[in-house]
Amino acid sequence: MRSQILIVLIHVLSLFSIASAFAQTPSRTVEGLVVDSTGLGLKGVSVRLVSSLDSMTTSTNKDGFYTFNNVQGKNLHITYSMLGFQIVSRSVSANPFINQQFIPQVTMQTQTTLIPEVRVVRVIPIIERGDTIQFNLKGFDIPPNSLLEAALRQLPGFQVLRDGTTFYNGEPIKGVKVDGKLFFGGDLLTATQNLPSNFVRQIEVINDYGELAAAKGIKDTKPEKIINIVLEDDKKQIIFGNATAGAGTLDRYIASLGINRYDNGRQLSIIGSMNNTNTNLFSFGSPDGSNSRSADLTDVGDFSDQADGLNRVSNFNLSFVDTIGSRMSISGVYNYQNKQNKTEGSSLMTSSYSDYKINKRENFFSKTDDNIHRLQLNFKAKFKNNDELSIRPELGYSYGVNRIFKESALSNRKIRDVGHRQDTTNSSTPTATLEMIYSKHFEKKGRRLVGLFKYNYQSTTKDDFILENFISYDSTTTEPTIRRFQQRQYVDSKNDMSGINASISYVEPFFENSLLEVKHDMEINRIEARRLVYDPLSLDGGLVDSLGLDYAYEFKSFKTGLNYQYEPNKRFRVNMDFTVQPVMLQGRVQGDTTLYDYDNVNLVPSTTIRYKFKNDYEVLFSYLGMTIQPNFLHISPVRNTTNSRNIIVGNPSLKAEFSNKFAASLSKFIPNRMQYFQTDLSYTFISNKIVGSKFSLANETIQQTTFENTDGYYELKWGYQFDSPIFNDDFSLNILGNLDYYNNLSFVNHEQSTTKQLLYNQNLQLRYNWSEYFESVFNTNYFLNRAVYDLPYKNEIAAHSFLLSLAGRGYINDQWMLGAEMSQKFYDGYVRELSDVNPTIINTYVQYSFLKNRLATVRLQCNDLMDQNKNVGVLTEYVGNDVFESRNNRLGRYFMLSLNLRLQSFPKKQR
Numbered sequence: 001m002r003s004q005i006l007i008v009l010i011h012v013l014s015l016f017s018i019a020s021a022f023a024q025t026p027s028r029t030v031e032g033l034v035v036d037s038t039g040l041g042l043k044g045v046s047v048r049l050v051s052s053l054d055s056m057t058t059s060t061n062k063d064g065f066y067t068f069n070n071v072q073g074k075n076l077h078i079t080y081s082m083l084g085f086q087i088v089s090r091s092v093s094a095n096p097f098i099n100q101q102f103i104p105q106v107t108m109q110t111q112t113t114l115i116p117e118v119r120v121v122r123v124i125p126i127i128e129r130g131d132t133i134q135f136n137l138k139g140f141d142i143p144p145n146s147l148l149e150a151a152l153r154q155l156p157g158f159q160v161l162r163d164g165t166t167f168y169n170g171e172p173i174k175g176v177k178v179d180g181k182l183f184f185g186g187d188l189l190t191a192t193q194n195l196p197s198n199f200v201r202q203i204e205v206i207n208d209y210g211e212l213a214a215a216k217g218i219k220d221t222k223p224e225k226i227i228n229i230v231l232e233d234d235k236k237q238i239i240f241g242n243a244t245a246g247a248g249t250l251d252r253y254i255a256s257l258g259i260n261r262y263d264n265g266r267q268l269s270i271i272g273s274m275n276n277t278n279t280n281l282f283s284f285g286s287p288d289g290s291n292s293r294s295a296d297l298t299d300v301g302d303f304s305d306q307a308d309g310l311n312r313v314s315n316f317n318l319s320f321v322d323t324i325g326s327r328m329s330i331s332g333v334y335n336y337q338n339k340q341n342k343t344e345g346s347s348l349m350t351s352s353y354s355d356y357k358i359n360k361r362e363n364f365f366s367k368t369d370d371n372i373h374r375l376q377l378n379f380k381a382k383f384k385n386n387d388e389l390s391i392r393p394e395l396g397y398s399y400g401v402n403r404i405f406k407e408s409a410l411s412n413r414k415i416r417d418v419g420h421r422q423d424t425t426n427s428s429t430p431t432a433t434l435e436m437i438y439s440k441h442f443e444k445k446g447r448r449l450v451g452l453f454k455y456n457y458q459s460t461t462k463d464d465f466i467l468e469n470f471i472s473y474d475s476t477t478t479e480p481t482i483r484r485f486q487q488r489q490y491v492d493s494k495n496d497m498s499g500i501n502a503s504i505s506y507v508e509p510f511f512e513n514s515l516l517e518v519k520h521d522m523e524i525n526r527i528e529a530r531r532l533v534y535d536p537l538s539l540d541g542g543l544v545d546s547l548g549l550d551y552a553y554e555f556k557s558f559k560t561g562l563n564y565q566y567e568p569n570k571r572f573r574v575n576m577d578f579t580v581q582p583v584m585l586q587g588r589v590q591g592d593t594t595l596y597d598y599d600n601v602n603l604v605p606s607t608t609i610r611y612k613f614k615n616d617y618e619v620l621f622s623y624l625g626m627t628i629q630p631n632f633l634h635i636s637p638v639r640n641t642t643n644s645r646n647i648i649v650g651n652p653s654l655k656a657e658f659s660n661k662f663a664a665s666l667s668k669f670i671p672n673r674m675q676y677f678q679t680d681l682s683y684t685f686i687s688n689k690i691v692g693s694k695f696s697l698a699n700e701t702i703q704q705t706t707f708e709n710t711d712g713y714y715e716l717k718w719g720y721q722f723d724s725p726i727f728n729d730d731f732s733l734n735i736l737g738n739l740d741y742y743n744n745l746s747f748v749n750h751e752q753s754t755t756k757q758l759l760y761n762q763n764l765q766l767r768y769n770w771s772e773y774f775e776s777v778f779n780t781n782y783f784l785n786r787a788v789y790d791l792p793y794k795n796e797i798a799a800h801s802f803l804l805s806l807a808g809r810g811y812i813n814d815q816w817m818l819g820a821e822m823s824q825k826f827y828d829g830y831v832r833e834l835s836d837v838n839p840t841i842i843n844t845y846v847q848y849s850f851l852k853n854r855l856a857t858v859r860l861q862c863n864d865l866m867d868q869n870k871n872v873g874v875l876t877e878y879v880g881n882d883v884f885e886s887r888n889n890r891l892g893r894y895f896m897l898s899l900n901l902r903l904q905s906f907p908k909k910q911r
Contacts, residue, residue, distance in 0.1 A: 028094065030068040032103035034060050034080055041065070042108060045082045051075055055729070056672050057124070070673065080106055126156075126671035130570055131207035131223070133669075141771070142197050145854050147902075148229070151197035154769070156674040156732070157723050162303075164189045168205050168225050169667075169676055170721040170736060175208070175226040179236070181265050183229070185319045185333035185376070190269065191229060194242055194260060196904065202230035211390060215439040215450045216507050218517055218565050220575045220608065236264050239905040246859075246898025252277050254898060267321040267331075274314040277863075278307045278891055302781070302803055303823040303841045305864070308873045308888040309343030309366075328381040335374045342367050345873065347886035351694070351703060352795070353749060356412050358701055360645075363407045370400035386441035396431040408470075410645060410701040417645070417701050419470030419485070427462045446509040454501040464491040466642050476699050487644055489544075490534040495632060499525040510564070517563035527553040527632055549638040550590035555629045555656070558582050559604070571612040579604040583627055587652045589637055596637070596652040602627060620665040628657040630690055634707045647704045655688045655709050674729075679720040689713035692880050693747035708747060712754075716741045734765040746880030753791035757878055760784040776808035779823075787878040797883060799829040799876050815854070817847040827874060839868040857900045867893035 034045045041064020049056045051073020060066045073094065080088040085108040095101055125139030135155050142151045152158045152166060159167040166173040166188060175186040183191050207223035231238075241259040246252075256273035314337070321331040343366045351358040376394040383389070402425045410417040433456045440449035468487040474480060503521040510516035531549035535542065561579030566572075581604050587596040604625040612618040636650035667678040688709040696703040719738035726733050740759040745752060763781045781803040788796045807821030823841045845861035864870075870892030877884045 027070045027072050028098065029100045030071045030076065030094075030103060031100065032066055032078075032106065034064045034066065034106045034108060036085075037107060037109055039107075042082065042085075045080055045085075045108065048079045048081075050077045050079075052728075070670065078103065080108060082108065085110055126674070128669065128671055133205045135203040135205075137197065137200055137202065141769075143773075146197045147193060148195040148197050148200060149192040151200070152192060152203070155203065156725070157676050159734070160192070164193060166192065166227075168227075169678060169723070170719075171225045173205075173227055174224040177226065177228045178262065178267075179231060179265060180228060181267075181321060181329075182331055182378070183267070185317075185331070186226075187317070187319075188227075190258070190260065190271065190317075194240055194258060195229070196240065196902070199231055199235040199238065199240075200229055201232045204228040204230065211437060212450065212452055215388065215437055216448055216505055216517065217446060218507060218515055218563060218575070219573070220563055220565070220577060220606075231262075235906075236262070237906070238262050239903070241903040243901045243903065244898060246896050248277075248896030249894045252894045252896055254279055254896070259903065265321065266323070267319070269317065269319045271317040272315065274312075276310065276312040277894075277896070278305055278311055302779075302825065303805060303807070303821045303843055304825070304839060304869045304872055305891045308345075308890060309341045310889070310891060312340040314338045327383065328379065330380075331378045333374070333376045335372070337372045338370070339372075340367075340369050343888050345886055345888035347884065349882055349884045351696070352789075352791075352881045352883075353696060354791070358410060358412050358696065358703065361409045364404060366402070366404045368400060368402045370398065372396070372398045388437075388439040388441070390435075390437045392433075392435045394431075394433040397429070398431075399426075399428040401426055408645070412699075412701055414475040415699065415701050416473045417470045417485075418473075419468065421643070422467040423642070424465045425462060427460065429458060429460045431459075432457045444509065446507065446515055448505070448507040450505045450507070452501070452503045455499070457498045458496075460493075460495045460497075462491070462493045464489070464493070464642065466491070468644055470644070472701075474699075485644065486537070487641075488536045489547075489642055490536060491531065491642060492534075493529070493531040495530075496528045497526070497632075499523070513566060513568040515565045517565075519559075519561055519563065521557075521559040523555075523557040523559075525555040525629070527551075529553075529632065529636065531638060547639060547641060549636065551587065551637060551652075552590070553587040553632070553635060553652075554585070556582075556584040556586075557627060561604070573608075573610045575606075575608040577604075577606040579606075581627065583656055585629070585654075585656060587635060587637070589652075596635075598653070598655050600655070602658055616668050616670055618665075618667050618669075620663075620667075622661075622663045624659075624661045624663075626659050626661075628659055628686075630654045630656065630707075634690055645702055647702065649704060649706045651707045654690060654707060657686050657688050657690055657709075659684060659686045673724070675724040677720070677722045680718065682717045683714065684717075685714040687711050689745060691745045691747065693750070694880060694882075695749055710745050710747075710752065712743065713745050714743045730769055732767045732769075734767070735763070737762040744880075748791045748881045751791060753789060753881060755787055755789040755878060755880065757788075758784065758786040760786075774808070774810035776806070779803065779805045785876060785878075787883075789878070789881065791881060797829070797878065800827070802826045802828075815849050817849070818845075819847070820844045825872075837868070837872055837874075839872045840866050841869055842866055853904075855902045855904065859898050859900070860895070861898075862893070862895050863891070864893040869893075 030049065032047075034042045034047070036042050041060070041062070043060055043062045043064065045060040045064070045066070047058050047060065047066045049068050049071065051071070052075070053073040054071055054076075056068050056071070058066050058068060071094070074096070076092045076094055078090045078092065088106055088108055090103065090106065092103060125136055127134040127136070137151060140151075140154050142154055149160055149164065153160050157169045161167070173188055176183045176188045176191045178191070204227065206226050206228055208226045209219045209221050209223045213219055213221050239259070239261045242256065243258075244254060244256045246254040254275040254277055256271070256275070258269070258271035261268045316336045317334070319331070319333040321329070323329050344364070346363045347361070349360045351360070374394070374396045377392070379389075379391040381389045404423045406421045408417070408419055408421060433454070435454045436452070438451045442448070466487070466489045468485070470485040472483040472485060474483065501521070501523045503519060505517050505519040507515055507517045529549055529551045531547075533544045533547035535544050559579045559581045561577060563575065563577040565575050581602040583600050583602060585598040588594075602625070606622075606624045608620070608622040610618065610620050633648070634650055634654055635652050637652040638650060640648040661682060661684040663680065663682040665678065665680045667676070669676050689711065690707055691710055691713070693706050693708045694703055717738065717740045719736070721734070721736040723732070723734050725731060738759075738761050742757040744755040744757060746755065747753065761781070761783050763779070765777060765779045767775065767777045769775045783801045784798065786796070786798040788794070803823060803825045805821065805823035807819075809817060809819035811817045821843050824838070826838045842865040843861070843863055844865060845859055847857055847859045849857045869890050871887060871889055873888035873890050875886045875888075
């Protein structure tokens with residue numbers, strides 16, 4: 001009953017908020033005419049309309065007419081201004097009974113007073129230009145001496161999460177450029193948490209279709225959001241950075257140093273960081289005073305730390321951008337990261353069969369130490385004949401140690417197993433990638449010849465040492481029996497994966513406003529796997545042949561197709577693609593004469609239709625078909641007994657999946673009102689879906705999993721987002737929600753089982769900015785995870801969570817700032833012993849800024865004042881006939897004192 005009341009409450013709040021923003025009063029159109037003293041229409045007069053609900057600016061056309069749409073206020077104040085003429089003001093009461101109101105003609109008189117030179121500058125806050133939305137920062141109230149991250153929080157449509165992850169209108173920002181060039185390897189945090197906002201003139205949000213689509217001139221891929229930062233003209237030669245040092249209770253610490261140089265497109269960056277507070281790298285913590293992470297927009301307002309376990313992270317980053325001559329540029333990035341994690345937790349998994357259940361309870365402890373190296377270079381050249389070449393090589397190497405200890409108790413009706421399992425893994429993985437794109441230039445506009453070549457290689461070597469000890473109590477017989485089981489395995493495995501992808505496209509203008517692409521694509525992926533298993537308990541510690549593997553697998557795809565694009569104007573675009581795709585899968589076990597192969601020909605159509613009407617609305621319809629190949633776990637033809645209670649056997653006869661996705665989107669964007677609404681609907685069904693197949697006998701606790709192809713899987717997803725100021729520009733509202741429905745399939749004891757899963761999420765955020773000196777935010781979130789499965793019998797499970805949170809910060813004066821945040825979360829429907837926690841999270845801090853331009857900051861903060869975050873890593877999953885729930889430890893209460901120094905240097909001005 002409590003959950004139902006919460007659901008109704010959120011829906012009422014959401015509907016009321018949308019209604020108050022969109023339908024406070026009926027909207028109308030206001031029109032008028034401006035003339036000079038001779039009665040001729042005046043072109044270019046700046047006309048500003050202000051009411052309690054409106055703030056709009058426009059200019060007159062060549063005949064002197066002007067128009068305002070979507071006017072909602074009743075008492076209108078209109079100002080007319082133009083250089084050389086006297087300013088005119090009019091106050092008008094709107095007629096509530098008409099939708100179109102004409103303002104009496106306004107006559108402007110010439111300005112006869114001689115004055116010194118006057119420069120009138122009008123800044124339009126938001127400008128939309130096709131795939132680019134431009135934000136002029138001078139049109140917004142940006143806190144002085146703030147970083148770019150704080151400025152983004154003030155821009156409509158932007159969401160900056162606690163770890164610095166940035167979204168625009170619900171989509172993540174995937175990269176960043178400065179003045180059109182890649183910024184420090186595309187690392188967004190380096191830009192937003194180091195660049196001062198007063199360095200920046202404009203922020204451009206761009207739909208990026210990828211380098212290949214740009215070379216072809218055909219927008220046939222789903223775009224990603226990136227931002228381009230346009231610097232002020234006098235800030236294009238700068239040195240900036242950040243230095244941070246902090247120490248706290250429970251041996252908490254943070255230290256980082258970053259130096260960045262930008263010189264008219266030439267870049268050099270050196271950044272290092274180390275901490276054990278789960279702070280995202282290169283950051284000084286979030287503006288809300290905490291250092292937590294959020295996974296996505298559904299976690300907005302949850303002030304608990306989202307990282308499981310206790311983490312210790314060290315990172316080093318070196319990047320550069322330079323030019324070679326006038327036609328070539330080069331950039332490079334080197335990253336190194338060391339991450340150490342310690343996690344403790346407990347879990348419960350229930351596997352349901354026709355007349356019995358297997359319950360598995362575990363307490364576990366894991367310790368990992370991972371190291372990652374990555375080196376990436378990027379060469380771009382434009383030749384004298386305007387041909388373009390891009391080469392991007394990348395090398396990587398990772399290695400680590402993972403230790404896991406588990407205490408387990410498994411039981412069904414009459415059997416109970418109690419024991420422990422210890423697994424130590426040493427692994428190393430070198431990787432290499434090479435991507436090249438060549439674009440041939442022709443004199444004829446639109447004609448292109450584009451070639452792509454991509455090669456990737458990965459080799460993973462693992463050494464596993466597994467130790468298991470179990471005592472089994474068996475009551476299936478008249479006389480209960482006790483059996484002991486012990487297993488030790490040493491597993492030496494190596495997987496080599498390589499892939500080649502090559503394509504060539506010829507694009508030709510086809511009639512007016514049309515492009516026709518003829519393309520051919522080849523993809524070949526190979527896997528070579530070797531696995532040796534030794535039994536140290538045997539007399540000779542010898543090799544176990546039955547568990548070993550020497551396997552070779554190959555996937556081939558050849559696609560030939562046509563792609564037609566028609567774009568008569570900026571409002572309408574259609575792409576129609578049809579491809580014939582032969583697919584071949586082949587696998588062979590060394591020493592076995594059996595050949596596992598599968599051949600098929602897929603006919604793959606795809607379509608995207610985009611139409612924009614009334615300058616505000618945009619609709620998008622699309623269909624996409626694609627082939628999904630099985631991974632190595634699915635096809636490995638070997639019996640994996642490293643976990644004696646959950647044996648996995650691959651199926652080398654698996655076929656490739658084929659996915660069909662239909663999607664529709666409707667959006668409305670009103671720049672002058674800073675309102676945005678979008679709703680999306682998609683339906684996906686997959687043929688030959690690869691699903692798990694579990695088998696267990698009634699008198700055992702041992703389960704075996706393999707994989708099969710089946711039809712009938714589908715998913716339906718709907719979501720929406722609404723952003724708008726309400727009441728006035730000081731209040732901003734963000735509402736988002738999604739509803740995902742999955743028809744999941746699996747096999748239980750050779751019978752097909754269907755699990756119908758519903759995921760529902762609703763989030764509301766209300767932000768209040770009184771001025772640059774005070775801001776607050778209120779959040780509420782409801783989440784439902786509901787599953788109905790039909791085997792072994794029809795059953796329903798529903799888990800709920802509900803969140804309320806409030807945060808605020810304010811300056812006492814120009815130097816002192818106080819901040820606090822609190823969130824309360826409720827769980828229901830979970831296993832009580834695992835999730836019987838309703839954590840109250842409180843974080844507070846006080847901050848003092850000093851030196852010129854407040855470049856130095858001392859902060860005293862308390863993270864998790866109530867110490868309730870350390871055991872709230874709750875997770876629930878429904879897969880096949882399994883219901884899995886777990887709870888892990890997280891970072892709890894600590895106090896920290898830290899010092900942050902922002903570094904800035906400018907070239908001396910020439911006198």
